[in-house]
Amino acid sequence: MGPSVPERxxxxxxxxxxxxxxxxxxxxAVAALDRVSVSIRENEFFxxxxxxxxxxTTLLRLIAGFDYPSEGExxxxxxxxxxxxxxxxxxxxxxxxxxxxxxxxVGGNIGFGLEMLGKPKAEIAARVDQMLKLVRMxxxxxxxxxEISGGQQQRVALARALAPQPxxxxxxxxxxxxxxxxxxxxxxxxxxxxxxTGITFIFVTxxxxxxxxxxxxxxxxxxxxxxxxxxxxDIYDRPAERFVADFIGETNFLAADMVGSSNGQARxxxxxxxxxxxxxxxxxxxxxxxxxxxxPEHARLVKQGGxxxxxxxxxxYFGTDTHYYVRPDSGGDTFIVRxxxxxxxxxxxxxxxxxxxxxxxAAQVLRD
Amino acid sequence: xxxxxxIAAKAERDDIxxxxxxxxxxxxxxxxxxxxxxxxxxxxxxxxPGPYGGVVWKFSPEAWIxxxxxxxxxxxxxxxxxxxxxxxxxxxxxxxxxxxGALVLGFPTAYFIATRSERARDxxxxxxxxxxxxNLLIRTLAVLQVIRNEGVINTLxxxxxxxxxxxxxxxxxxxxxxxxxxxxxxxxxxxxxxSLEKLDFRLVEAAYxxxxxxxxxxxxxxxxxxxxGVIAGSILVFIPAISAYVTPSVLGxxxxxMVANLIELQFGQGRNVPLGSALSISVMAIVAAALLVYxxxxxxxxxxxG
Amino acid sequence: xxxxxxxxxxxxxxxxxxxxxxILYVPILVLVVYAFxxxxxxxxxxxxxxxxxxxGWNNDQVIDxxxxxxxxxxxxxxxxxxxxxxxxxxxxxxxxxRGLTFIYGFINQPLMVPEIVxxxxxxxxxxxxxxxxxxxxxxxLIAAHTAFCIPFAYLPIRARLENMDLxxxxxxxxxxxxxxKVFRRITLPLLWPGILAGFMLAFVISLDDVxxxxxxxxxxxxxxxxxMLGQIRRGVTPEMNAVSTAFxxxxxxxxxxxxxxxxKRS
Numbered sequence: 001m002g003p004s005v006p007e008r009x010x011x012x013x014x015x016x017x018x019x020x021x022x023x024x025x026x027x028x029a030v031a032a033l034d035r036v037s038v039s040i041r042e043n044e045f046f047x048x049x050x051x052x053x054x055x056x057t058t059l060l061r062l063i064a065g066f067d068y069p070s071e072g073e074x075x076x077x078x079x080x081x082x083x084x085x086x087x088x089x090x091x092x093x094x095x096x097x098x099x100x101x102x103x104x105x106v107g108g109n110i111g112f113g114l115e116m117l118g119k120p121k122a123e124i125a126a127r128v129d130q131m132l133k134l135v136r137m138x139x140x141x142x143x144x145x146x147e148i149s150g151g152q153q154q155r156v157a158l159a160r161a162l163a164p165q166p167x168x169x170x171x172x173x174x175x176x177x178x179x180x181x182x183x184x185x186x187x188x189x190x191x192x193x194x195x196x197t198g199i200t201f202i203f204v205t206x207x208x209x210x211x212x213x214x215x216x217x218x219x220x221x222x223x224x225x226x227x228x229x230x231x232x233x234d235i236y237d238r239p240a241e242r243f244v245a246d247f248i249g250e251t252n253f254l255a256a257d258m259v260g261s262s263n264g265q266a267r268x269x270x271x272x273x274x275x276x277x278x279x280x281x282x283x284x285x286x287x288x289x290x291x292x293x294x295x296p297e298h299a300r301l302v303k304q305g306g307x308x309x310x311x312x313x314x315x316x317y318f319g320t321d322t323h324y325y326v327r328p329d330s331g332g333d334t335f336i337v338r339x340x341x342x343x344x345x346x347x348x349x350x351x352x353x354x355x356x357x358x359x360x361x362a363a364q365v366l367r368d
Numbered sequence: 369x370x371x372x373x374x375i376a377a378k379a380e381r382d383d384i385x386x387x388x389x390x391x392x393x394x395x396x397x398x399x400x401x402x403x404x405x406x407x408x409x410x411x412x413x414x415x416x417p418g419p420y421g422g423v424v425w426k427f428s429p430e431a432w433i434x435x436x437x438x439x440x441x442x443x444x445x446x447x448x449x450x451x452x453x454x455x456x457x458x459x460x461x462x463x464x465x466x467x468x469g470a471l472v473l474g475f476p477t478a479y480f481i482a483t484r485s486e487r488a489r490d491x492x493x494x495x496x497x498x499x500x501x502x503n504l505l506i507r508t509l510a511v512l513q514v515i516r517n518e519g520v521i522n523t524l525x526x527x528x529x530x531x532x533x534x535x536x537x538x539x540x541x542x543x544x545x546x547x548x549x550x551x552x553x554x555x556x557x558x559x560x561x562x563s564l565e566k567l568d569f570r571l572v573e574a575a576y577x578x579x580x581x582x583x584x585x586x587x588x589x590x591x592x593x594x595x596x597g598v599i600a601g602s603i604l605v606f607i608p609a610i611s612a613y614v615t616p617s618v619l620g621x622x623x624x625x626m627v628a629n630l631i632e633l634q635f636g637q638g639r640n641v642p643l644g645s646a647l648s649i650s651v652m653a654i655v656a657a658a659l660l661v662y663x664x665x666x667x668x669x670x671x672x673x674g
Numbered sequence: 675x676x677x678x679x680x681x682x683x684x685x686x687x688x689x690x691x692x693x694x695x696x697i698l699y700v701p702i703l704v705l706v707v708y709a710f711x712x713x714x715x716x717x718x719x720x721x722x723x724x725x726x727x728x729x730g731w732n733n734d735q736v737i738d739x740x741x742x743x744x745x746x747x748x749x750x751x752x753x754x755x756x757x758x759x760x761x762x763x764x765x766x767x768x769x770x771x772r773g774l775t776f777i778y779g780f781i782n783q784p785l786m787v788p789e790i791v792x793x794x795x796x797x798x799x800x801x802x803x804x805x806x807x808x809x810x811x812x813x814x815l816i817a818a819h820t821a822f823c824i825p826f827a828y829l830p831i832r833a834r835l836e837n838m839d840l841x842x843x844x845x846x847x848x849x850x851x852x853x854x855k856v857f858r859r860i861t862l863p864l865l866w867p868g869i870l871a872g873f874m875l876a877f878v879i880s881l882d883d884v885x886x887x888x889x890x891x892x893x894x895x896x897x898x899x900x901x902m903l904g905q906i907r908r909g910v911t912p913e914m915n916a917v918s919t920a921f922x923x924x925x926x927x928x929x930x931x932x933x934x935x936x937x938k939r940s
Contacts, residue, residue: 019372066844068376082375086847099845103863112859113849164849384771390764391777393757394824401821402784405795412798473694476684480691483682494933499698501929503882505899506918509906510701513708513915520704553698572681586684611788613885618906628790628885635794635889645798648791655788 011077013168013200014040014063019072021058032058034224035072040168040202041217042077045194047203049211050221051247056204059221060170063202064093076167087116092161093170096177098153100145106156107132107141113164131159134193151182158193168200175210187214208248212236220244237295240281240367245293252299252335254292254363261285266365268292271330274307277360281367291366296323296338298362301348306355308335315350317341326354406652413645423641431642435650452630459626460654462541463609466548467556470605471598473549474556478597481557482564493561500554508618511547512538515619539621547619548609555608556601563597564590596665603662607655627651706922709915726916736917739901746812746887746897747880750819751827755873757820758827759865763857766835784822792822793889800890810892818890819880826879827872834868867935874932878925 021033033055040046048056061067063074065086073080081089092113100109107128114124132138135155140148148156154174161169171190175183191214194201205211211218212232219229220243228240239245245253256268259275266280268290278292301312301324313334314325324337335356339345348354413431415423433439436456438449481492499507514520515537522534537543567590575589591598613628620626625633627647634644709727713720730736761781765774784792800814842864846856884899891900898921905914 069372071370071372087850093848099841116850387764390760394761398821401817405799408799409795476687476690477694479687501878502925505884510705514701611790613790648794652791
């Protein structure tokens with residue numbers, strides 16, 4: 001369908017430079033975006049992730065052209081698209097509410113963009129059929145929108161946005177209205193579509209699990225700023241900031257003192273007195289008090305010893321793994337440990353005295 | 369301003385300009401065929417009447433004075449113009465009576481409709497709306513048929529032996545009032561209904577729970593909460609009533625004039641355009657005052673939400 | 675056995691409401707019934723007959739006035755609908771901007787000024803224009819009717835527009851539709867029921883107008899209501915009943931259509 005996927009794409013599909021957006025004036029002015037900059041590569045599945053109100057949808061709308069930035073520039077393949085109205089930008093959107101035209105059929109909706117572009121009827125018909133095949137909905141071409149289910153509507157919205165072969169596809173929380181099973185299916189579908197068409201996808205969501213499973217790269221946003229950009233692995237294993245660490249998955253935060261550092265690695269001392277190796281984010285060379293994050297699955301429960309000792313408060317069984325909630329002797333928040341359930345693994349019961357072992361490559365120092 | 373800000377500002381300006389352009393035809397039509405000429409009336413009210421009707425371009429406050437006063441033709445002294453005062457007083461009186469009458473009949477009716485089931489409500493609303501859209505003249509004619517000496521009421525009363533000779537209802541102030549109540553009743557019912565529909569009857573339940581009687585519930589709970597609807601309905605009846613033309617014309621004969629008939633006279637036989645203009649402005653002033661009362665009482669929320 | 679206590683019941687209200695409905699409909703029904711009265715009188719019933727309808731139908735002046743009313747109403751309703759649609763597009767779905775309240779108030783102005791005042795104002799103004807331009811046709815009536823029909827057409831159109839999903843138009847723009855195409859392919863088809871409702875409202879309002887037409891018309895330019903007014907002043911005839919009944923029927927039909935149009939796709 002589209003170009004085959006090059007190994008190392010070298011062009012930026014979208015460049016966002018210092019973009020700010022302010023709503024309202026004077027005392028009631030609100031900065032939805034605070035001078036954000038990010039580059040999205042061609043043929044990428046890029047996700048904007050953050051809680052509601054963080055500005056991700058605003059940024060999407062600026063890229064689509066439904067609103068104008070208060071400052072900064074937005075480039076599409078190097079060209080400034082800010083003065084272009086939405087119908088002149090080769091960028092298409094899949095809306096959260098789908099926004100399918102109720103007075104047209106499925107086929108009519110999908111072909112709409114091509115119609116507006118003035119393509120000949122034969123070409124439009126061919127493309128519509130192609131799109132229907134792509135999203136596996138050939139039988140529904142002549143149906144009215146009111147007659148198809150939510151999941152089907154979602155696919156139609158997708159097909160409609162892909163039909164004109166845009167350079168960039170914007171998806172504004174398109175899966176939020178779907179039930180769990182359908183969501184999972186669509187996540188795989190979207191991934192497949194992106195690979196097949198080679199179109200750059202910019203996906204907006206507040207669901208961190210969704211972001212982690214689907215994206216090539218993620219930008220974590222909060223309060224109008226981009227906090228971190230990286231691959232899902234980077235974001236998960238090496239969160240740069242407290243917010244990122246807290247927002248993505250479960251984390252344990254430990255107060256610690258710097259003991260020494262070299263080559264991006266630090267040695268810290270925990271409240272329990274034990275010393276630990278921890279990774280340092282780039283450019284950070286702190287002294288004194290720091291916060292260290294440890295993912296629950298990177299720690300292990302041991303009957304004796306370990307970096308932290310405490311009492312096992314709660315054991316929650318999840319089928320594939322079990323969560324253990326430990327109250328450390330040295331005070332502080334409950335520490336969560338996640339361990340896979342193996343046949344002959346050691347079992348722990350609530351109320352037991354327990355130790356937590358943390359390997360040297362499990363911890364990361366936070367940029368506070 | 370940076371480039372992005374310029375683009376944003378230009379888009380904003382373009383948008384507002386296109387909105388003004390879209391509104392232009394409507395504004396122009398209303399200006400030339402409704403609002404604009406009012407200014408001309410204002411102007412005419414301070415000019416001199418021409419010899420054959422029309423106006424002469426000379427300033428004169430006579431018209432305004434003549435609204436309530438008349439000059440003695442011999443010694444130029446001013447005295448109250450009884451004829452005009454009577455007419456103004458009749459207009460205000462009958463309009464108020466009509467409003468009260470419409471309220472007394474209309475409130476229970478609105479209440480009744482609001483307390484029906486969802487489906488029945490639509491039917492009753494439809495029934496109330498039909499007279500609303502029927503021609504004013506036809507409805508007035510219908511009233512005339514009923515109250516005239518050979519009409520339904522008199523014929524019935526005579527047949528039942530209650531009276532011997534027909535009661536003269538037509539061509540009296542009473543006829544006009546009855547006619548106005550009849551004609552403007554839907555205007556009272558609909559706003560009150562709108563208010564009642566929003567009433568949370570759980571409050572009524574709470575009141576009963578606290579030992580209130582039916583009358584007290586009506587007086588202390590229901591009525592205060594639907595006051596906006598009552599006021600809206602009253603204004604919607606009062607304003608057309610005080611400026612009524614057709615109803616007093618048909619039901620009052622030539623004798624029981626209301627302000628609108630007096631105004632018409634000045635533009636017809638009376639040939640006193642400035643006086644007619646001054647009278648018109650006076651009516652507008654009364655209406656504006658009533659509207660002010662309305663806006664004040666609804667806290668201006670109607671104006672805000674449009 | 676005690677009656678179940680209903681919190682909604684107020685003593686006497688249902689009775690008054692019923693009386694009210696009776697009062698509302700009896701005069702009209704009397705009028706309609708007597709339109710079919712064979713006798714030449716207004717009070718004696720002489721049997722069922724369509725005689726008076728025939729008289730009205732054969733009355734040139736009635737036909738003439740009716741046609742004129744329909745002409746004016748059609749023209750005014752069409753113009754008012756077009757103009758009101760434009761105004762509705764300009765004033766809805768937007769935060770406040772300078773002049774919005776003014777435009778909104780101005781559009782509703784005809785509703786706030788008593789008809790007698792507008793009537794005489796137009797009389798003065800148009801008589802000047804007539805002298806100055808020499809034109810004396812239906813234009814003045816159509817203009818006046820359009821003006822006071824605008825707010826009536828505006829209301830249902832605006833209501834429908836506000837309930838429309840703004841995202842649909844955004845989606846169309848996103849799919850390369852220019853603003854004009856967005857209007858023609860998305861906004862207009864979805865707005866259409868509202869426009870239709872506004873048209874019908876304006877049509878009925880124009881047909882029913884008495885006062886403004888009375889003052890704006892030139893000699894011989896009677897619309898049906900003003901013709902009837904003239905006749906009634908001279909004395910009521912059964913013919914008037916017949917004409918009124920026909921008029922009534924037309925109004926009821928239009929209002930019923932209006933009800934259905936505004937109900938259907940909400």
